[in-house]
Amino acid sequence: MRIKQLSVFLENKTGRINEVAKILGKHGFNMHAFSMAETPDFGILRLIVSDADRAVEVLREENFAVMLTDVVCISCSNEAGALSSILEHLAEKEVFIEYMYAFAEGDKANVVIRANDIDRCVEVLQQCGCNIFDSL
Amino acid sequence: MIWNPNKECMSRDEMHSLQSKRLQKLVTYVYHNVPFYRNKMQAMDVAPEDINSIDDIVKLPFTTKQDLRDNYPYGLQAAPASEIIRVHASSGTTGNPTIVGYTRKDLAVWSEVMTRCLTAYGITRDDTFSVSYGYGLFTGGLGAHYGVENLGATVIPTSTGNTEKHIRLIRDLKTTGIACTPSYALYLAETLDKMGLTKDDISLRVGAFGAEPWTENMRHEIEERLGLKGYNLYGLSEIMGPGVSYECSEQNGSHICEDHFYPEIINPDTLEQLPYGEQGELVFTTLTKEGMPLLRYRTKDLCSLMDGECACGRTSVRMGRIVGRSDDMLIIRGINVFPSQVESVILEMQEFEPQYMLVVDRVNNLDTLQVQVEVRRNFFSDDIGSMLAMKKALGDKLKSVLSIGVDVRLMEPGSIERSQGKGKHVIDNRKLK
Structure with a gap:
């Protein structure tokens, strides 16, 4: 992950x-x-x-x-509010994001996230059913 | 105008005999009070009785900045601690600053020589004089200050910084004289501009500039922009502070207060004394100092000496402009900086490679110092915060060692040019021509 x-x-x-x-x-x-x-x-x-x-x-x-x-790369749908719902989960579970970068094309947006606690970040993202890349 | 014609215009014969008498007394004094000099003289097989005239000075040992460091803090002090009433310090090259203790008489002599300078510049008790050298351990501020008071002019102890307020005071108090570094004078001129004022709004007529090298071009620019006449003021803390020599209205070299500070020019390699007119390293012996008297102190400043009566009436020996240094010392904003000081700080921090480059420049007439260092590969971090913290830690350490602010630049490993043999560590982009 x-x-x-x-x-x-x-x-x-x-x-x-x-x-x-x-x-x-x-x-x-x-x-x-x-x-x-x-x-x-x-x-x-x-x-x-x-x-x-x-x-x-x-x-x-x-x-x-x-x-x-180590970073986490996710894919979410390229529509208004999609990222926000993911970030809300992370914030709720107190995962701090150091930086991120992203690019959207077509109906998908790919986001790279560097968090202070990567394991916890992955765990939270999995719980909310987010699509996490195993590799790029 | 001449403050002390008895001394400043003394016949050469009288000066020679006064210097001879004072040197004999000095040598006896340090021989009995400073083990460092006694040991050195014994090693050279010289006793106080061998010194019968100022010409015998060539028999005496030299003193270097390294000697002052090795004897930190009070090893070269001749007077008992109870007689010392003030201490100044100049930056040290590898941690130890140079400590100079003054007795009451030393401070009186300092005020006297400083008053001679101010009088030569045309300052009288009717003047209002702003001292804009830093006050504190640096000798510039307090040294000039007590000279102005001794003369009886009004002293405005502005020190450095807060330039706009300073200019307001210059304007409102009708300040007529100022002592500061030449680069600060240019900065004042610029600030004056920015405030929408011109030299016609202020009454400055005399500037006493020193503590860093400057040129005729800078003099003209300062004179033009501030509407004053600029004079050279020379000194160094090891010998006294500002007031060791000064320009008169003729501005043909700086008159040395040689009844107190005996000058010689030597060949820095052979250490041989050179005749008047030849260029070499300037050496001073403090003929009357009590606190920390020095025999033949090597200033590392390169210049020449001139004899002959000056058109102003003074008979004292004059020194020409300082044309360079016989070591790698840099003077940045009036502060002495040695590349070795920077090196020792960098070597202490394992985050950096032992490669560095000092880039000195003059931006808006103020000297700037950039220190470029290479970050070691294994200390590189993906976290910008910790990279900036590393940069700040080095900057803070350098500032505390050098006493001036430094712009640290983190460089990629291997990016600073390596040279064969003697490393090149300084790029000085200041145009001092």
């Missing part, structure tokens, strides 16, 4: 995201989702790729500071 997300530390420098994309592409990793968190001087690129463990090795070889973080 957990998905391994790659977190890459990046300086704010033109072309840095592309460096990562290029390396991953060259080694045949496909990106399923990513988001960029930024501060004035550095950023954290978070991505979900095919074979996260090997991708970490490849990026480390290229001198990137990378770590794996």
